Amino acid sequence: MTDPQPTNLHRKGIYVSKGISTIIYPVKDIARAKMLYRQLSGVEPYVDAPYYVGFKIEDLEVGLDPNGHRDGMTIYWEVQDIRKSLQLLLDAGARALQDVKDVGGGKLTALVRDADGNIIGLTQSP
Numbered sequence: 001m002t003d004p005q006p007t008n009l010h011r012k013g014i015y016v017s018k019g020i021s022t023i024i025y026p027v028k029d030i031a032r033a034k035m036l037y038r039q040l041s042g043v044e045p046y047v048d049a050p051y052y053v054g055f056k057i058e059d060l061e062v063g064l065d066p067n068g069h070r071d072g073m074t075i076y077w078e079v080q081d082i083r084k085s086l087q088l089l090l091d092a093g094a095r096a097l098q099d100v101k102d103v104g105g106g107k108l109t110a111l112v113r114d115a116d117g118n119i120i121g122l123t124q125s126p
Helices: 008-012 030-041 082-091
Strands: 016-026 047-048 052-057 061-067 073-078 096-102 106-113 119-124
Touching: 016 119, 030 052, 030 061, 082 096, 082 106, 082 119
Parallel strands: 016 061, 073 119
Antiparallel strands: 016 073, 047 052, 052 061, 096 106, 106 119
């Protein structure tokens, strides 16, 4: 079996390593939201703190953020090189919302807004 022909995005280094890896919901009442998402997912949170509750559902993380923006959920794409990927999105017309930031344990995140106002999250695992 041969490897597939790389796309232009692969050649530029923005290729997604796992696809969508994380969805973060902004919530007003984290205790109430935790109960709802515990019932919905059928799993206990693996992170349960006043500032963030995270559920692992197979390869997807669903997070609850009481301090997040109020523009709706943010979907994070797992990328190989977050700085290069961020720059490519900015060059394509996205507007930076959050530069690359270490959110703990070497995990990096960044946020942009596309031309239609949608928020796109990028994440790079250590």
